[in-house]
Amino acid sequence: MPNDELLKEITEQEYKYGFVSPIEQEFAPKGLNEDIIRFIWEKKKEPPFMLEWRLKAFRYWKSMQEPHWAKVEYTPIDYQDIYYYAAPKKLKEKPKSLDEVDPEILRTFEKLGIPLREQEILAGVAVDAVLDSVSVATTFKEKLEELGIIFCSINEAIRNHPDLVQKYLGSVVPYTDNFFAALNSAVFSDGSFVYVPKGVRCPMELSTYFRINASETGQFERTLIIADEGSYVSYLEGCTAPIRDENQLHAAVVELIALKDAEIKYSTVQNWYPGDKEGRGGIYNFVTKRGICLGENSKISWTQVETGSAITWKYPSCILKGDNSVGEFYSIAITNNYQQADTGTKMIHLGKNTRSRIVSKGIAASRSNNSYRGLVQISKKAVGARNYSQCDSLLIGDKCGAHTFPYIEVNNSNSIVEHEATTSKISDEILFYCNQRGISKEDAIGLIVNGFSREVLNQLPMEFAVEAQKLLSVSLEGSVG
Amino acid sequence: MELLKINNLKVGIEDKLIIKGLNLTINLGEVHAIMGPNGTGKSTLANVLAGKPGYDVLEGEIIFMGKNLLEMEPEERAREGIFLAFQYPVEIPGVTNANFMKTAVNEIRKYRQLEPLDAFDFLQLMKERAALVGLDASYLQRNVNEGFSGGEKKRNEIFHLAMLEPKLAILDETDSGLDIDALKIVANGVNSLRSPERSFLVITHYQRLLNYLTPDFVHVMYDGRIVLSGTKELALELESKGYDWLRNGNNGSK
Numbered sequence: 001m002p003n004d005e006l007l008k009e010i011t012e013q014e015y016k017y018g019f020v021s022p023i024e025q026e027f028a029p030k031g032l033n034e035d036i037i038r039f040i041w042e043k044k045k046e047p048p049f050m051l052e053w054r055l056k057a058f059r060y061w062k063s064m065q066e067p068h069w070a071k072v073e074y075t076p077i078d079y080q081d082i083y084y085y086a087a088p089k090k091l092k093e094k095p096k097s098l099d100e101v102d103p104e105i106l107r108t109f110e111k112l113g114i115p116l117r118e119q120e121i122l123a124g125v126a127v128d129a130v131l132d133s134v135s136v137a138t139t140f141k142e143k144l145e146e147l148g149i150i151f152c153s154i155n156e157a158i159r160n161h162p163d164l165v166q167k168y169l170g171s172v173v174p175y176t177d178n179f180f181a182a183l184n185s186a187v188f189s190d191g192s193f194v195y196v197p198k199g200v201r202c203p204m205e206l207s208t209y210f211r212i213n214a215s216e217t218g219q220f221e222r223t224l225i226i227a228d229e230g231s232y233v234s235y236l237e238g239c240t241a242p243i244r245d246e247n248q249l250h251a252a253v254v255e256l257i258a259l260k261d262a263e264i265k266y267s268t269v270q271n272w273y274p275g276d277k278e279g280r281g282g283i284y285n286f287v288t289k290r291g292i293c294l295g296e297n298s299k300i301s302w303t304q305v306e307t308g309s310a311i312t313w314k315y316p317s318c319i320l321k322g323d324n325s326v327g328e329f330y331s332i333a334i335t336n337n338y339q340q341a342d343t344g345t346k347m348i349h350l351g352k353n354t355r356s357r358i359v360s361k362g363i364a365a366s367r368s369n370n371s372y373r374g375l376v377q378i379s380k381k382a383v384g385a386r387n388y389s390q391c392d393s394l395l396i397g398d399k400c401g402a403h404t405f406p407y408i409e410v411n412n413s414n415s416i417v418e419h420e421a422t423t424s425k426i427s428d429e430i431l432f433y434c435n436q437r438g439i440s441k442e443d444a445i446g447l448i449v450n451g452f453s454r455e456v457l458n459q460l461p462m463e464f465a466v467e468a469q470k471l472l473s474v475s476l477e478g479s480v481g
Numbered sequence: 482m483e484l485l486k487i488n489n490l491k492v493g494i495e496d497k498l499i500i501k502g503l504n505l506t507i508n509l510g511e512v513h514a515i516m517g518p519n520g521t522g523k524s525t526l527a528n529v530l531a532g533k534p535g536y537d538v539l540e541g542e543i544i545f546m547g548k549n550l551l552e553m554e555p556e557e558r559a560r561e562g563i564f565l566a567f568q569y570p571v572e573i574p575g576v577t578n579a580n581f582m583k584t585a586v587n588e589i590r591k592y593r594q595l596e597p598l599d600a601f602d603f604l605q606l607m608k609e610r611a612a613l614v615g616l617d618a619s620y621l622q623r624n625v626n627e628g629f630s631g632g633e634k635k636r637n638e639i640f641h642l643a644m645l646e647p648k649l650a651i652l653d654e655t656d657s658g659l660d661i662d663a664l665k666i667v668a669n670g671v672n673s674l675r676s677p678e679r680s681f682l683v684i685t686h687y688q689r690l691l692n693y694l695t696p697d698f699v700h701v702m703y704d705g706r707i708v709l710s711g712t713k714e715l716a717l718e719l720e721s722k723g724y725d726w727l728r729n730g731n732n733g734s735k
């Protein structure tokens with residue numbers, strides 16, 4: 001269908017419901033086909049190589065099956081019933097003010113210390129800003145520009161730095177990598193781009209706040225971070241989604257490239273809407289995050305605090321290609337009510353004397369399921385490689401589950417791989433003991449969870465750590481009777 | 482002043498009657514000891530006082546400082562001044578003893594409308610009280626009871642007691658599992674915590690703890706009731722005669 005016809009149809013369809021507004025027209029109809037991809041490409045004013053790439057990804061995706069090896073269960077996703085380009089929720093369906101929002105939700109916001117305006121946005125109150133297509137904060141842009149650091153939305157990067165994008169986009173996560181990566185490559189419409197030039201130490205934490213706002217909008221961010229030789233960057237990703245009772249798909253791809261002597265630190269605090277107490281609604285978070293230590297002595301460190309989403313399927317990984325390169329993965333994954341998380345990492349040791357460290361803390365409460373899945377692969381050439389993995393699980397109550405699936409493949413004889421795992425439980429006896437010392441159940445759980453998570457929380461930048469700590473206790477609320 | 486009054490208390494667990502009409506009054510400043518054979522309901526009494534879930538209070542009342550104790554949540558009771566040194570202290574993963582005590586002390590202070598202790602004052606207090614009960618400072622930085630020996634756990638309970646300064650301290654067999662030296666240290670610790678403003682309910686099987694503690698009253702609990710009450714001489718008599726003496730018809734004599 002030609003674009004103008006398509007647009008006409010959309011506008012007319014909208015008109016039936018009684019609106020005309022410039023924002024309302026900025027979307028594609030539900031479903032996925034080559035026309036939709038052309039529509040996105042055109043909307044984003046991308047160079048021709050991107051259309052070609054997106055279409056290749058789409059054609060490949062059509063040949064693939066949705067993966068089902070993770071320990072998660074969900075009703076099948078109808079990929080033709082999703083909007084692939086932001087469709088803002090119709091204004092009349094939105095609450096007019098915070099007074100119309102569920103007080104329980106507001107209480108949670110208050111506990112998190114989210115400012116009022118932010119609360120309105122999260123609760124889906126009709127505000128006139130466009131939220132779905134998040135663009136990167138521009139406050140520090142000029143200062144960064146002086147240092148030659150490029151920090152912009154991926155769309156701007158595609159338009160303004162096509163050479164860098166063409167060289168690195170899909171170089172760590174090719175569209176052939178997996179089902180969700182292929183889908184993302186075909187339809188992504190937002191995300192961040194960072195380039196730090198040779199020898200530059202980025203003087204501030206770069207951060208993006210992702211949000212899913214519109215209903216039934218699949219979110220497909222694409223993030224690409226390149227640290228040139230001898231550079232350093234710390235990137236923070238915060239994710240929050242408003243509450244909706246239907247499930248929403250979120251399939252992001254993040255690619256990190258660290259050249260010789262460069263270091264990238266990537267921190268995530270994810271609190272997408274997890275669904276309600278009965279397991280209705282919530283985000284399906286199917287994310288591919290991978291970094292490559294391309295040059296010698298480079299380092300990539302992932303830190304994640306995963307408290308949200310109905311389903312999390314996420315394995316931030318490191319390919320340790322350069323000799324002496326280092327990969328780290330620090331993770332806290334919390335599940336409550338009916339949440340399911342299958343998360344972990346892959347450390348692929350290719351270079352000599354490469355080192356990796358995995359610290360995973362899984363916390364399961366109520367009826368949730370929490371799995372760690374990790375692969376440590378040491379190739380023949382990775383002489384002197386070392387890995388240390390530690391996977392700890394904490395259970396709250398006895399209806400939840402924690403599972404650990406460590407896969408270890410060692411293909412040479414002078415590497416060292418160590419794995420430790422523990423499981424603890426916050427039993428009724430422990431809670432009573434705390435009560436007897438004057439500490440309430442909620443505070444007791446907070447105390448234990450924070451102690452349990454400290455090693456990972458310590459990896460986060462200060463302000464983020466405080467927020468994350470609050471999030472941990474809020475997400476465990478109501479986990480005991 | 483009457484601190485605790487238990488009237489005709491009947492408690493069951495899962496359809497089984499354990500405490501069968503128990504009466505006990507403790508005045509402020511007194512030390513009471515409860516002895517009695519295994520399984521007669523001593524720990525049950527201690528747990529019911531502390532508010533442990535799972536027990537059915539079928540009859541009777543418990544008045545603590547003029548308030549109905551049975552209506553309070555366990556943490557409220559603790560903040561009101563009830564302390565239980567557990568017979569089997571649990572291990573708490575990931576929480577240091579110091580951090581645990583800091584949280585507990587400040588929760589209790591908050592309840593009593595006192596400012597939280599600052600880090601410096603807290604540290605001072607903690608060191609002083611640890612020394613009082615002979616707990617090495619290294620145990621403060623370890624997770625609560627994790628990997629502690631049986632005796633160390635008991636000593637740690639007395640450390641908690643010293644930190645929280647309760648009105649009523651219930652010691653459930655704190656002496657068992659302690660070697661002679663530890664017993665002396667713990668007993669000395671308890672003695673130094675005795676005050677006209679604090680009462681003790683000491684559950685024990687052995688005379689030796691009572692040698693150090695010299696209780697004001699000794700009660701014998703048997704089959705869910707207090708069947709005999711007296712002064713410290715009663716404990717000596719029990720030790721020489723054994724519980725068979727009770728079974729052979731001494732029930733109920735007071």
Ligand SMILES: Nc1ncnc2c1ncn2[C@@H]1O[C@H](COP(=O)(O)OP(=O)(O)OP(=O)(O)O)[C@@H](O)[C@H]1O
Nearest residue numbers: 494495497499517518519520521522523524525526
């Ligand atoms: N959860 C439970 N379910 C069933 N019975 C229980 C439970 N807890 C305690 N009991 C029973 O209640 C009775 C009293 O137990 P309690 O622990 O109060 O005895 P005790 O006097 O402290 O004994 P000991 O001197 O051995 O410590 C025992 O017969 C015990 O088996």
Ligand SMILES: [Mg+2]
Nearest residue numbers: 523524525568
């Ligand atoms: Mg007992």
